[in-house]
Amino acid sequence: MTGRNRLRSLLTIAYWNGVLPMKRMPLFLLNTIASPLSFLFFIVVVSHGALLLYGVAGGIVLTMLSIGTSVQTDLSHYKSDLKLHDLVVASPVEAPIYVAGLALSEFLFAIPGISLFIVIWALSGNPISLSSALLVVLALILVWAFASALGFTLATYFEDIRETFVFSPLLSLALTVLPPIYYPASFLPSWLRPFAYLSPATYAVDLVHQAMGLTNFNGIPEPYLLPAWADILALVAFAAAFFVIAAKKARWREP
Amino acid sequence: MDAVNTHGLGRTYDSGKDGTRALDGVSLKIPAGSVYGLIGRNGAGKTTFLRIIGTQLMPTDGSAEVLGFDVVREPRPIRERIAVIPQESRPLYFLTVEELVDLHLRQRGMARAEAKERTRKVLADLDLTRLSHKIVNRLSGGMRRRAMVAMVLASDAEFLLLDEPTTGLDPLARREVWAAIRQASRDHRTVLLTTHYLDEAEALSHRLALLDNGKLIVEGTPNEIRARVRWPFRVTVPLTIPEEELRSYGEVSAFAGGHLVFTREAQARSLTELALKRNLPVSMAPVSLEDVFLQLVGRPLDEATPTEEAES
Ligand SMILES: Nc1ncnc2c1ncn2[C@@H]1O[C@H](COP(=O)(O)OP(=O)(O)OP(=O)(O)O)[C@@H](O)[C@H]1O
Ligand SMILES: [Mg+2]
Secondary structure: OOHHHHHHHHHHHHHHHHHHHHHHOOHHHHHHHHHHHHHHHHHHHHOOOOOHHHHHHHHHHHHHHHHHHHHHHHHHHHHHHOOOHHHHHOOOOOHHHHHHHHHHHHHHHHHHHHHHHHHHHHHOOOOOOHHHHHHHHHHHHHHHHHHHHHHHHHHHHOOOHHHHHHHHHHHHHHHHHOOOOOOOHHHOOHHHHHHHOOOHHHHHHHHHHHHHOOOEEOOEEOOOOOOHHHHHHHHHHHHHHHHHHHHHHOOOOEO | OEEEEEEEEEEEEOOOOOOEEEEEEEOOEEEOOOEEEEEEOOOOOHHHHHHHHOOOEOOOEEEEEEOOEEOOOOHHHHHHHEEEEOOOOOOOOOOEHHHHHHHHHHHOOOOHHHHHHHHHHHHHHOOOHHHOOOEHHHOOHHHHHHHHHHHHHHOOOOEEEEEOOOOOOOHHHHHHHHHHHHHHHHOOOEEEEEOOOHHHHHHHOOEEEEEEOOEEEEEEOHHHHHHOOOOOEEEEEOOOOOHHHHHOOEEEEEEOOEEEEEEOHHHHHHHHHHHHHOOOOOEEEEOOHHHHHHHHHOOOOOOOOHHHHHHO
């Protein structure tokens, strides 16, 4: 395919997997907002409102991370329920285009949720500057890239969609429960902190905290884990590593 | 030019200790522009062969060239030129039939105007126009299958791989698909298809290959294949002629209304005369492809394969 055809292909996939379902099944959108929003509600209630912005930061990151699961379940659905994986493999559509198209469609689904969190952030009275907005967008894109590559690689290994149901919760446990997504990093017992560094969510959340200027919690100074550039570097490294893994290990053609 | 050229192509599925030998040393050529039928019992290896040729599955031994490119080393240029319908695949259920075809073409990189025109044409050819705005989910199973056939036929691929494209289609719909496949061949496209309908295989295919247990049993035009079996004629007589008497003519089997005897031409004639002399109804005909199929793969495995005897 030429570059122009690739773009056409990518946008077509995003259209049928994102735009059309949104138009035909708008309830799907509620679904993507529901779980980060209910986490936020929980966090705010338990902390008597003190963790509102931490909850917003966590919601943004979690929404993007969950795109990985969505890409994976989309792929598994098309592969094992509709048996359409083979149809795509044996066509001019290359793996990166297919995944990018699906990932883009999931990004579209995430937009309402992200917007909602940003509105809450704006309404909370904390200033949003251009640079902080850019940092958040950067964090979003990097998490999105990482999660999509991970979702794709995993999906190509699954034979049956039920394996996805078993594996996904384990994965999100590792990716999202250990990292201090919804609360300050200092809340985490120190012996657990090294584990948190294993998840890209940790760096993404740290970056979003810095963008939002969350420097203290209830008057207690809350240091960032790493400088912003180091967070960005870590996220780029994760995304790049999983792109390489996807390119080398994903089973596009059955071995 | 050959669209496909395989040498000792094989595939072993590695499932734990004992792997399944799904394809075993298959060497064959598929002439470009022909319709090539692949037949064989369930589990014979048809899908495995198709998936290797379609670059969806790696072979474990042997080699295959598709449109002049090696399936293992050069999948890219092959994928640019093929379109497939996987066995048991189902179309995206939330699209309309028209969107399904149109978006498939654009996903393959086709420009909007061309995709629109090709979509219109294929829907007309396959008698789907009146369903074009229906959501796929609301179609019957056979209509869905036809929609998949439409997707692939509308593409600009020069080689189409169709794994049981007509399973579940009514007799008229099947004939519409046949017409479209023949048209594809007239347009110099190559079609490789599998089917369990032997009348279809015979009506459509320029050449056929019969696989059994992963091995190529026989290959050629339908007539060549018919000529290669031990018993090229079939005679049916009533049950009143006892089986013992019939055995001297050839191979006897009973069916609901009488005895079926597979035999050679001379014996077929004399058996027909015998029946007529006794005033019994009789029919004699060259074997159908289905008979050939039963003769070649419908016997216990420990017996010698009839083709070997036919050759000696
Ligand atoms: N993914 C797989 N893993 C292990 N064994 C497999 C796999 N796919 C197919 N097989 C085995 O390979 C053999 C050939 O299967 P294949 O699907 O090619 O048959 P087929 O001729 O297409 O049959 P059918 O007419 O039922 O579609 C069978 O014994 C089957 O059990
Ligand atoms: Mg099959």
